[in-house]
Amino acid sequence: MPWRGLLRPGDWLIVALGTALCAAAFPLAWQAGIAEKAVVRQGGTVFAELDLSRNRRIEVPGPLGSTVIAVDRRRVRVVSDPGPRQYCVRQGWLSRPGQIAICAPNEVSVEVRGAKEAYDSLNY
Amino acid sequence: MTRSIIELTTTPEDHRIARLAAAAIGLSLIDAAIPLPLPGIKPGLANIVTLIVLARHGWGTAVWVSVLRVVAGGLLLGHFLSPGFFLSVAGAAASLLVLGAVSRLPARAFGPVGWSVCAAFAHIGGQLLLARLWLIPHDGLFLMTPFFAVAALAFGIINGLIAARLLAEPPVAAPEPPDAEHPA
Numbered sequence: 207m208p209w210r211g212l213l214r215p216g217d218w219l220i221v222a223l224g225t226a227l228c229a230a231a232f233p234l235a236w237q238a239g240i241a242e243k244a245v246v247r248q249g250g251t252v253f254a255e256l257d258l259s260r261n262r263r264i265e266v267p268g269p270l271g272s273t274v275i276a277v278d279r280r281r282v283r284v285v286s287d288p289g290p291r292q293y294c295v296r297q298g299w300l301s302r303p304g305q306i307a308i309c310a311p312n313e314v315s316v317e318v319r320g321a322k323e324a325y326d327s328l329n330y
Numbered sequence: 331m332t333r334s335i336i337e338l339t340t341t342p343e344d345h346r347i348a349r350l351a352a353a354a355i356g357l358s359l360i361d362a363a364i365p366l367p368l369p370g371i372k373p374g375l376a377n378i379v380t381l382i383v384l385a386r387h388g389w390g391t392a393v394w395v396s397v398l399r400v401v402a403g404g405l406l407l408g409h410f411l412s413p414g415f416f417l418s419v420a421g422a423a424a425s426l427l428v429l430g431a432v433s434r435l436p437a438r439a440f441g442p443v444g445w446s447v448c449a450a451f452a453h454i455g456g457q458l459l460l461a462r463l464w465l466i467p468h469d470g471l472f473l474m475t476p477f478f479a480v481a482a483l484a485f486g487i488i489n490g491l492i493a494a495r496l497l498a499e500p501p502v503a504a505p506e507p508p509d510a511e512h513p514a
Binding site for chain 1: 476
């Protein structure tokens with residue numbers, strides 16, 4: 207018995223729609239693309255833009271002291287921070303676009319950006 | 331043999347549901363034994379039973395068989411009431427709702443393969459929704475979505491074809507219910 211005979215016309219339609227859904231899922235899920243750079247902000251202004259392809263270590267001065275940020279093998283992390291709770295340090299390596307570590311007490315944040323802007327939230 | 335104190339009266343419908351659920355549970359055990367590279371991707375062979383039940387006995391029986399399969403499968407695989415169990419429940423619930431809708435579509439145009447693909451997508455949809463809301467409240471989860479979608483399409487088609495193939499064969503006569511041999 208041929209397997210093709212088991213599909214009815216609507217089934218072909220559903221399979222076609224499913225294929226389209228699969229094809230659409232890839233760009234939708236990965237729209238942010240690959241991580242290109244890390245944007246370091248201090249007190250709301252951009253302090254530095256670090257290219258993720260170059261390993262670096264910078265110190266960002268803030269009201270509590272200096273926050274150390276390191277880029278290593280296309281990842282970025284907060285190495286040390288004078289803040290009391292160390293949330294941003296414990297977040298560890300950030301490697302995907304849109305990921306962000308915020309050291310609120312020292313007013314420092316580091317965000318990974320891709321080639322395209324990934325939406326964190328939409329508003330108008 | 332000690333006579334049981336509790337008497338359960340069962341109908342032929344109960345026997346049919348139990349028999350079909352047993353088949354589904356067996357298939358879900360086989361399912362769990364098949365190694366696959368990504369966590370969360372499974373062939374979902376037990377859904378073949380759900381599809382056949384839906385076609386032969388209707389949606390109500392399909393719901394019963396699915397509920398029994400999810401609960402008993404969870405007990406047998408040792409993940410009853412664990413996060414994995416709730417993911418199974420979410421997937422089964424979503425796919426049953428979608429099956430209830432698509433099985434009302436004209437039978438001339440839509441068969442088990444179409445139902446199966448719709449149910450497979452509903453299954454991952456329900457699971458992703460529960461996982462996003464409860465288990466992994468982070469959008470990073472959706473990075474896996476394309477793989478889940480491709481798996482849903484592939485296994486949806488395969489399961490649907492198997493179900494359609496089995497449905498095309500003449501139904502086997504139901505075995506005698508055990509009550510006939512041991513009258514209660």
